[in-house]
Amino acid sequence: MSWTPIGKPAPVRENANLTDYAAARRDFSWEAERRGLSGLPGGHGLNIAYEAVDRHARGPRRDHVALRWVDRHDRVTEYTYRELAERSGRFASLLGQLGVRRGDRVFTLLGRVPELYVVVLGALKAGCVVSPLFSAFGPEPVRQRLNLGGAALLVTTPELHRRKVAGIRDSVPSLRHVLVTGDEDGPGTSALSPALAAASPDFEIGPTAPEDPALLHFTSGTTGTPKGALHVHEAVLAHYVTARHALDLRPTDVFWCTADPGWVTGTSYGVIAPLAHGATLVSDEGEFDARRWYSVLAAQRVSVWYTAPTALRMLMRHGADTASGYDLTALRFIASVGEPLNPEAVVWGQEVLGRPVHDNWWQTETGAIMIANFAAEEVRPGSMGRPLPGIEAGLLQRGPDGRALVTDGRVRELTGAGEEGELALRPGWPSMFRDYWGDRERYEKSFSDGWYLTGDIARRDADGYYWFVGRADDVIKSAGHLVGPFEVESALMAHPAVAEAGVVGKPDPVAGELVKAFVTLHEGYPPTEELRLDLLAFGRRALGAVAPKEIAFDQHLPHTRSGKVMRRLLRARELGLPEGDLSTLESVP
Ligand code: ATP
Numbered sequence: 001m002s003w004t005p006i007g008k009p010a011p012v013r014e015n016a017n018l019t020d021y022a023a024a025r026r027d028f029s030w031e032a033e034r035r036g037l038s039g040l041p042g043g044h045g046l047n048i049a050y051e052a053v054d055r056h057a058r059g060p061r062r063d064h065v066a067l068r069w070v071d072r073h074d075r076v077t078e079y080t081y082r083e084l085a086e087r088s089g090r091f092a093s094l095l096g097q098l099g100v101r102r103g104d105r106v107f108t109l110l111g112r113v114p115e116l117y118v119v120v121l122g123a124l125k126a127g128c129v130v131s132p133l134f135s136a137f138g139p140e141p142v143r144q145r146l147n148l149g150g151a152a153l154l155v156t157t158p159e160l161h162r163r164k165v166a167g168i169r170d171s172v173p174s175l176r177h178v179l180v181t182g183d184e185d186g187p188g189t190s191a192l193s194p195a196l197a198a199a200s201p202d203f204e205i206g207p208t209a210p211e212d213p214a215l216l217h218f219t220s221g222t223t224g225t226p227k228g229a230l231h232v233h234e235a236v237l238a239h240y241v242t243a244r245h246a247l248d249l250r251p252t253d254v255f256w257c258t259a260d261p262g263w264v265t266g267t268s269y270g271v272i273a274p275l276a277h278g279a280t281l282v283s284d285e286g287e288f289d290a291r292r293w294y295s296v297l298a299a300q301r302v303s304v305w306y307t308a309p310t311a312l313r314m315l316m317r318h319g320a321d322t323a324s325g326y327d328l329t330a331l332r333f334i335a336s337v338g339e340p341l342n343p344e345a346v347v348w349g350q351e352v353l354g355r356p357v358h359d360n361w362w363q364t365e366t367g368a369i370m371i372a373n374f375a376a377e378e379v380r381p382g383s384m385g386r387p388l389p390g391i392e393a394g395l396l397q398r399g400p401d402g403r404a405l406v407t408d409g410r411v412r413e414l415t416g417a418g419e420e421g422e423l424a425l426r427p428g429w430p431s432m433f434r435d436y437w438g439d440r441e442r443y444e445k446s447f448s449d450g451w452y453l454t455g456d457i458a459r460r461d462a463d464g465y466y467w468f469v470g471r472a473d474d475v476i477k478s479a480g481h482l483v484g485p486f487e488v489e490s491a492l493m494a495h496p497a498v499a500e501a502g503v504v505g506k507p508d509p510v511a512g513e514l515v516k517a518f519v520t521l522h523e524g525y526p527p528t529e530e531l532r533l534d535l536l537a538f539g540r541r542a543l544g545a546v547a548p549k550e551i552a553f554d555q556h557l558p559h560t561r562s563g564k565v566m567r568r569l570l571r572a573r574e575l576g577l578p579e580g581d582l583s584t585l586e587s588v589p
């Protein structure tokens with residue numbers, strides 16, 4: 001739980017959205033925050049798409065740019081709020097014509113293309129449940145999720161259809177329509193563009209109860225088979241509030257969220273939150289490339305940037321020189337999510353990008369950011385930050401299986417500084433998942449004694465900052481110590497040769513488990529025996545008893561498509577065990 005203060009305080013203190021944390025928590029109420037949203041006209045409830053586009057399209061922001069799309073050839077196309085409202089209205093009308101009804105599931109299998117925004121918002125207007133899939137999924141994970149969710153309609157591209165959908169279409173009996181982007185129908189598909197052109201742009205959103213289902217998001221599958229977390233329209237209240245508090249977002253911002261649209265971050269913050277604020281959303285069709293990303297930040301004058309540790313680590317591998325060629329003066333706030341953010345990355349942000357990286361924590365199930373380092377508060381490198389206003393977090397004493405110990409239906413909350421327990425949240429925030437689709441039992445099992453149990457292990461310091469230790473499934477039990485992989489990985493990353501590390505437990509007759517590290521090296525560091533011994537010694541000096549006993553070099557650590565190191569796969573490979581569900585594994589180039 002050690003941290004090094006970074007030279008300067010976070011630079012936006014004086015004009016940040018949240019300047020007095022204690023007061024904001026004390027005075028907070030979701031009911032009061034609701035006044036920042038409009039609600040449907042005539043008191044007909046709350047609809048995410050109305051808050052995101054229609055209300056702006058009817059007000060003074062109608063000609064403000066909602067979406068600025070950069071295609072893979074760097075061409076920029078802009079859509080105002082009015083245009084986005086109109087196009088999504090057309091898609092909602094089209095769904096009606098096709099007989100797709102409220103509550104039906106509409107899936108997308110799309111990269112970052114304008115149609116994605118039109119379809120997601122249009123389907124929400126029509127009261128359908130939207131489920132975005134990673135466009136990099138192969139046919140089998142696509143089939144599995146379409147069937148799990150009982151998809152009625154899918155929107156994809158002609159190419160993705162040919163490669164991933166055509167072959168499995170017959171084994172998804174619920175799927176009534178497949179629409180493909182562009183102008184041409186194909187076998188079993190209808191073209192989206194002419195259908196949109198023919199549909200009415202004037203779509204009146206029907207009455208929508210805040211508890212009506214809206215989004216179905218599959219988890220990253222880091223620890224096992226992905227689960228479908230169901231969210232409701234009320235979630236928009238949390239998207240709206242958390243973006244202001246944790247991302248310091250304002251209506252004047254140019255906001256770029258790099259998350260893939262197939263992951264919950266790609267919807268909550270890649271679509272809904274910035275639009276709910278009336279800000280300008282940047283969407284980049286291109287793949288990750290250090291120079292490309294810097295040039296998007298510079299050319300689009302991005303002011304708030306939300307990204308992930310794996311991307312930051314890749315930028316770090318490219319060195320500070322690459323960054324120095326770009327004008328990043330518009331950048332006011334940088335945040336990261338999805339995986340533990342190593343302290344090096346926070347400091348690197350401050351030194352190389354001129355802003356520290358603000359880590360924050362949440363899950364598919366929580367629907368929105370729950371714990372964060374705030375703009376106006378001290379950033380503690382290595383910490384996830386403190387709970388947002390409106391969010392009550394706690395740490396629960398753990399049992400032998402590593403999860404919270406439940407005795408006669410009761411749990412025990414840990415209150416001492418530095419104690420380590422399962423991170424839990426008090427249910428009741430608007431974007432909390434309302435079900436695991438088709439698995440009510442599993443859903444109910446995630447709650448105990450008035451808490452939602454997250455499956456993550458954390459510590460809290462005396463000032464209330466939370467420190468991620470590991471997923472309950474990843475924590476290593478070695479010679480009487482419980483070792484969090486993140487702590488070991490971060491210690492190794494402080495060595496100049498180490499670009500990334502994945503740490504797992506390996507059964508050992510004496511210690512129970514021993515700590516084994518897989519290490520990716522920076523360019524220019526050959527994987528020699530000498531370096532390996534140096535790293536082992538480096539680890540021992542930093543970590544003592546919990547240092548890795550074995551180190552292997554691996555230039556291609558397995559990642560999920562949302563960018564997380566898949567430690568369970570490293571472990572399975574090490575032990576020769578079955579590899580389990582690999583549908584979300586990022587294919588290695
Ligand atoms: P699955 O539940 O299928 O195993 P997953 O948990 O990776 O997959 P997500 O909901 O995408 O699926 O990810 C949420 C998890 O990511 C958190 O529970 C936590 O383990 C990790 N995580 C997210 N943000 C952070 C963070 N800032 N620091 C550390 N870990 C984080």
Ligand code: MG
Nearest residue numbers: 219220363455
């Ligand atoms: Mg999870």
